[in-house]
Amino acid sequence: MKWDTLDEEPCSLSRTVAVIGDRWTLLILRECFLRVRRFEGFQSSLQITRHLLSERLKKLVRFGILRRVPYSEAPKRYEYVLTERGLDLYPIIMAMVHWGDAHMGDERGRPLLHEHRTCGKLFDPVMVCSECGEALHARQVHVHPGPGRPKAIA
Amino acid sequence: MKWDTLDEEPCSLSRTVAVIGDRWTLLILRECFLRVRRFEGFQSSLQITRHLLSERLKKLVRFGILRRVPYSEAPKRYEYVLTERGLDLYPIIMAMVHWGDAHMGDERGRPLLHEHRTCGKLFDPVMVCSECGEALHARQVHVHPGPGRPKAIA
DNA sequence: CCAGTAAGTCTGAAAAAGGAACTGATATCA
């Protein structure tokens, strides 16, 4: 399996991993969801090297997750905002935050609390079945090959 | 931000990223959820170098996500099974698979379909609010500092 | 003119990943 063709693998997880499956990209996305938009903003809050930040932002733009929007004409300055496709990454980020809250916490408690503005309460994200609405557990799910699965693979 | 102390950052996402935030680890976990348990199984289906596989499995065991269980006494052989903590990663993996299905698909359709055994239907995973049960969207969530957040950070 | 800010680029050293052969304990075949 080679990284440069990972986004063409017949596996949706591989394809997602090809786009956001590295540490800096995930942390950059966290900042995006916390409303950070500018190069210096990402750089100072993450302490990422400018070189890598530049590369990762380009990649996220290339995959349509961020849009590079000018906010100043002279000098030319751009900021990076989440596209619809980028906003759809929210469940991934929230699932990771939730796992961290549940399994990597310390005695001080959670670093952040999340309020659902629709209902006004502090909440946890829960993953449910789109059909019956029940909470999902790994052992209740059965996997079938789909139409995009090459026959050669079991 | 240094990688070796990322799991102590006052941010649940960083802590999760410290454990599973690299490409191979995510792919290894996919195989775990597809019931792969043995070294040769991971190696042959992922084409990961044995060196890296060995390192990643050790790390997953160290963080309590996999358990190393003997399945043969002579010769000594071990397999790797998900712990409860590892099973709890399922929503992360499913969220990634779902994003890949939705945004990285091709004309052939989905590589895998998921059946919820509880209700018997093919489903998509949906992330909802634990309090009101509504589907979550990034723009409806407001973030508050929690007790584990150092005051120095906004 | 000088300092400061923002968004990058460039460079050399350090760390991580890749590739492939090797090890050790046992089973299987001829």
Place this chain on the structure above:
DNA sequence: TGATATCAGTTCCTTTTTCAGACTTACTGG
């Protein structure tokens, strides 16, 4: 008995990525 195979790793060397920090370009404000 010796030759081959299996499984779970380890070792060694090369290539690729990442890191740390200086440098660049285009302005603004005093």
